[in-house]
Amino acid sequence: MPDGGISSFFEDLVPNSDVEKCPLTIAISDVLDWKSLLDHLRETSNDPAHRYYVVTFRSIRSKGAHDEKLYAADALAQAEARQSGGLLMYWYGTLNERRECFAMCVWDSMEQARKANGLPAHLVARQLAREMYDTYRLERYWLRADADFNPLLESLPSSSYHS
Numbered sequence: 001m002p003d004g005g006i007s008s009f010f011e012d013l014v015p016n017s018d019v020e021k022c023p024l025t026i027a028i029s030d031v032l033d034w035k036s037l038l039d040h041l042r043e044t045s046n047d048p049a050h051r052y053y054v055v056t057f058r059s060i061r062s063k064g065a066h067d068e069k070l071y072a073a074d075a076l077a078q079a080e081a082r083q084s085g086g087l088l089m090y091w092y093g094t095l096n097e098r099r100e101c102f103a104m105c106v107w108d109s110m111e112q113a114r115k116a117n118g119l120p121a122h123l124v125a126r127q128l129a130r131e132m133y134d135t136y137r138l139e140r141y142w143l144r145a146d147a148d149f150n151p152l153l154e155s156l157p158s159s160s161y162h163s
Helices: 006-012 034-044 067-084 110-117 120-132
Strands: 052-061 087-092 100-107 133-145 151-162
Touching (some): 067 120
Antiparallel strands (some): 052 100
């Protein structure tokens, strides 16, 4: 899908402030103004029925985690993913006082996300996750619009890690 202003729109899209207060429990439907996002995509896409792929990362960081190393690996994986194509939005929240955090990617397709998942910098970041987090949960969703162009988020299988 050509960019058509999509990337700049996603960069300006800010999740609900409750995401940082309760990143492990906030409902995916409450994270963003999904309606605005889909309205924008409808204006920039030739396919109003397109299905987007959303991945969330809900985590509790270990007390001894090396933050700088983690942030550097995350930045490299994000840059690599953007270069590989299909990453529309990446958002990483602020660690709260309980060391909980929420991150999210919105992809043009599942195939593009899977391709990026196997790239070298992403493999390094995935390996670090086991060292730097007490627990994390990856959740996956299809995002599409209903007949009235209201957002529908369909849950897909998730995976979790606990140290």
